[in-house]
Amino acid sequence: MKSRNQTRVSEFLLLALTEDPEMQPIFFNLFLSIYLVTVLGNLLIMLAVTTNSHLHTPMYFFLANLSFTDICFSTTIIPKMLVSLQAQNQSITFAGCLTQAGFVLVFTTGESILLSIMAYDRYVAICHPLRYTTIMNSHFCYLLMLFSWLTNLGDALLHTLMLLQLSFCTNLEIPYFFCEVVQVIKVACSDTLINNIVLYFAAGILGAAPLSGIIFSYTKIVSSVLRMPSAGGKYKAFSTCGSHLSVVSLFYGTGFGTYISSTFTHSSRETAIASIMYTVVTPMMNPFIYSLRNRDMKRALKNIIRGIPASQ
Template sequence: MAPMNITGVSEFLLMGLSEEPELQPLIFGLFLSMYLITVFGNLLIILAISSDSHLHTPMYFFLSNLSFVDICFTSTTVPKMLWNIYTQRQAINYVACIIQVYFLMLFAGLDDLLLTVMAYDRFVAICHPLHYVVIMNPQLCGILVLVSWIISVLHSLLQTLMVLKLSFCRKVEIPHFYCELNYMVQLACSDTFLNDIVIYIAAVLLAGGPLTGILYSYSKIASSIHRISSAQGKYKAFSTCASHLSVVSLFYCTSIGVYLSSTATHSSHSSATGSLVYTVVTPMLNPFIYSLRNRDMKRALKAFFRTAAIKRPLVLNSRSSHD
């Protein structure tokens, strides 16, 4: 008997990275470690920036927003995967899967747009340094972040509503460790032509558009740096955007590489493994890239830890005196 189409399918099965039972404890430990590093690393970036008045600038304002989005981005997928491994269950109910798709699209889009906004910030800082304070004023910075949120919310809402219209067969298996939009559309029993069109247009506009903006910004930055006469001046100008350029390269190279390789090999396993890089590894590495390559961030982190170390004995002494 052919599988019956139903609109209200109760649950999906997330097949994960591997079905080998002996590998599950290793995968659990690895993902738990990476998740904790991601959360605490990005949280430290946010706390260091908020506690240091010298870092209350547009560049670090955008960086703190990026760190917050990275925490949310990873939290959308990894905790559910860890729970499934711990309980030895692969199921995720329909509502939870739709919610995961929504927030995954939301934070992925925000990551993309914030990286573009940060590229524009570096473009203004290097190409128009005398007008930087006037152009990148607090109002514009807030508007840029707000617009990024609005675009991402509307896009993820559109994609989610399109998925809600699809009908699925019983026992839908997703060859991934989270509810991935493309796989859900492919596994639907109903017509997905409109979904495919929306996904394609969104990819062109929300991936190609920001990438074009980033490439344009860095082409202008490279041209400005080339015109600087002294080697020290060139190094100083390049160092201000080296961390951001590293993050952009990591984000786009891994995400583009994943989809190109999965298209070429038609391997769902390679796609799931590759998606791990930009959904988990990249958010984990971002704090290290920005802290290790940035002198101001190193100073802010040292000051934050020094302040925390001073406050802790004061709190303990206060408690002991009350006792």
């Protein structure tokens, strides 16, 4: 098959959510609802953290950044899905596909690093409470976030530029509901060895390192909590980590589920549905997890809804 230069590629074809015309309005309303709930829920979290002086702590600063990341993550994927459903057209331009793939990488990597940072914050708070304000000062928190964003953007830019060097043939169907770097590489007809090496090397570092940091932090936290003499102290320590552990479990659980699905099943639709859990459901659930399990956050959200000044 004769390849053609990537500059001549005009568009890719994404997997359709459904082939049944009667189901398309149902899926449109479902994903529109999910998107609105995701944006509203995460905006409320950001508003509560910003306006309530009692929440001006490192833990809630990182939580606000997590909510911002979740909004951006959902906005990268769901609006395009809604447009495709409404127009009954699954095509996406070459530039649009690479842009979407790059931003998906930015926000997935960003969430992974951010969850690791939040685990470290809980480790310092529980294992070194007397030094907490000294270690987790505002300057250090801003540096951590700057490091996170520079790493995310640098990684995504590298992979996107490498995608531009590939050539594509006639088979431009991507078996996902959105563009993702791995799937774009798979439909290329030029040599992708370097792309795959760089991709898996970066994934090993930016995926395994944050997860290792989370495991290390919680190993130290559990060890420290078990040595506490007071049952009340143990409960308080674990309760401050409960929300974060739930979010970590949801993020990595759905992520590994997507990977396992793509490895052991030959059905592209099953793999794509698993990816929906990872990219759509997780950002929607995070605000509920933090608001339902965190007393201070529930109080701040109730004050916003009732119109009470947040500083009270």
